[in-house]
Amino acid sequence: MIGTTSPADPISAPETDHVSDDALCDLTLVHEDRVRAARAARADGSEMEALAETFQVLASPTRLRLIEALTRGEMCVCDLAAVSGVSQSAVSHHLRMMRALRLVRYRKESRMAYYRLDDAHIEAVFRTGLEHVRE
Amino acid sequence: MIGTTSPADPISAPETDHVSDDALCDLTLVHEDRVRAARAARADGSEMEALAETFQVLASPTRLRLIEALTRGEMCVCDLAAVSGVSQSAVSHHLRMMRALRLVRYRKESRMAYYRLDDAHIEAVFRTGLEHVRE
DNA sequence: ACAATGTATGAGCACTTGTTCAGATATTAG
């Protein structure tokens, strides 16, 4: 993965004529200060991976329909299957993923499982995203 | 795709003993009113697909690093390559996608292309999502 | 003219994702 042309990996730079602290890579840098700031913030890059996983859950029309439905209140799995237009099995798979990333929570009452959105962040992201695509 | 067990497709229901307006499918419905409301909203389901495409762009650690970097101000492609840790080619591919979904804009000055975030929605979604994963 | 530089693009490949199918688990009804 650390390929020969990967420009951000200083390992591939020769030690002899390494330009000490001024060059971060072998490419020209225009906003060097911003590059440094961004690379420093990238140190805790695992946060970006967690965030990407969260957005990945949102990156599906079916799951977005589930979320939109849940903005109207809690629903059981069979309701959500009817809403989303896929099989109950598929909904269950989706809900498991959404649970793992804490987008939804559920309570179990006898045979039924009632799902709802986990917190306000989810609905906020959903609505802001919708505003963007509508603009 | 419209399989035998797809519960949301009324087409597969036999016309003879169709329960008129009361049954939407062959599964039990608990919150029938909410299912109806959600299904009505789904009529313009193309919006959810567009929204899913937008979130798909956000569902990548590399692209999130690009976005985080661009919250600090505009940057050229080579800067962004250094920031994100992938090749300039990969960055260019990512930026094309982000342009297509209107997450970034760019101005061209001689050989350089300077990118920035398109509007406030993007940064809002980014920050709200970050709050969620940090909670 | 030519070379160098910054960016964009198409092809190809390893890897991931969304769905269905088949079956498991758990709870209620008879």
Place this chain on the structure above:
DNA sequence: CTAATATCTGAACAAGTGCTCATACATTGT
């Protein structure tokens, strides 16, 4: 007990994604 219902789960396959490589385009410098 068995049957029915609601949900969950693993396997498998088509379709999609992210990267690199090679190359093309556009602008600047000699």
